[in-house]
Amino acid sequence: MADVPGPLAAFIVGEIRRARGANGMTQDAFGRAAAFSPSHVSAVEGGTRALTMDFVKGADRALDNGGLFERLVVKLGVPSWFLPWLDAESSATQLRCFQPTLVPGLLQTEHYARTVLRTVDSLTDDEVEQRVKGRMSRQSILTGERPPQFVAVLDEAALRRTGDGLGGIMAQQVAHLIAVAELPHVHVHVIPTGSGLHVGLSGPFALARSTQGLWVGHLENQLGGDVIDKDDEVATLQARWESVRNEALPRRQSIDLLKEVESQHGPQ
The missing domain is CATH 1.10.260.40 (lambda repressor-like DNA-binding domains)
Known part of the structure; x- marks a missing residue:
């Protein structure tokens, strides 16, 4: 658990x-x-x-x-709908995550996570801080003794967001992505804007492989999220994962693109 x-x-x-x-x-x-x-x-x-x-x-x-x-x-702490996925995520041997609009939670900096969570008007400042702490705590699975292999695919557009006060936060966030992407068990791949339409634009999803070799998926939406464990639905997510992964740049080229984006956001 x-x-x-x-x-x-x-x-x-x-x-x-x-x-x-x-x-x-x-x-x-x-x-x-x-x-x-x-x-x-x-x-x-x-x-x-x-x-x-x-x-x-x-x-x-x-x-x-x-x-x-x-x-x-x-x-x-965390929303009740998220607890089943936390169980799967914390014990996974492999994790796959696709995000078309945001940086995945496991790769977010504290400042970026706080900024994202503050867009939810219904959360109080205390609730935002509790969720930021929870999100940062989750990231320990990537630095433990036996971390899972983590492969993240994200869209270039998620890295190029701008706005008042966002430039420094995004520069710091992209720098963090570059550093984490150098870890041997973490792979960050970017789908370049020029790729056009692809199946992943329908929404974010994640997959986790248990120690028993079983895969489960997670779908998040505006009202919550669902853990997907039916064989046919998991197979659909795995097929979509292959599609978005094939749209993304190779690992080293993705890091080069991240460095280009970092320079365009300006100094941290």
Whole structure:
């Protein structure tokens, strides 16, 4: 299961520990009720083991609180529709992501992510900051001991957005893309504007391959997102992935284009 974002995890763990104590439950008794070993409970409470959604749900069962902690994570951390994809993403051995209008979340800088999230008028400043922290926390999967192979395809138009105050943010973002693209397990490919129309312009999507070799997809829209796990629908996304990947420039040429775009955005 996906890790709860770090800043939020510390708060949730503290509340779980207090609730356990208020109910007079030892770590052993709590672990049995939550389906985790006492050592696992101790490690989570001590901060040496990540808090996962699996543990949060187990805590809710053990404390019989009607799902309070899961609701807190959803309210304060990430949208509920995104949690199933986080589970798939965090344990994937391979990730494929296509974005025609934005830089993929796993490759965003903090300033870029904040600017994108602030376009959602319904989010408060605190909610924006929580989601920025969560997005930055997600990126740790690319720098862990066994990171997935991550291949991202994005449209050149997403890199050339301009506007008041956006030039410096975009220059920093493109510089970050160039740096990350040099990692051996990260491949960034750009579809040049001259490619014209292609199937990917219908919308963004992502694919994740599990340790068991199974693929799932993710589709995001204006109202939320869906995890795609039906064989025929996954096959359709894989076919579309091949199409957009074939439209993109090779890895080295993509990096050269990124460098050209960076210079046009001006100094960071």
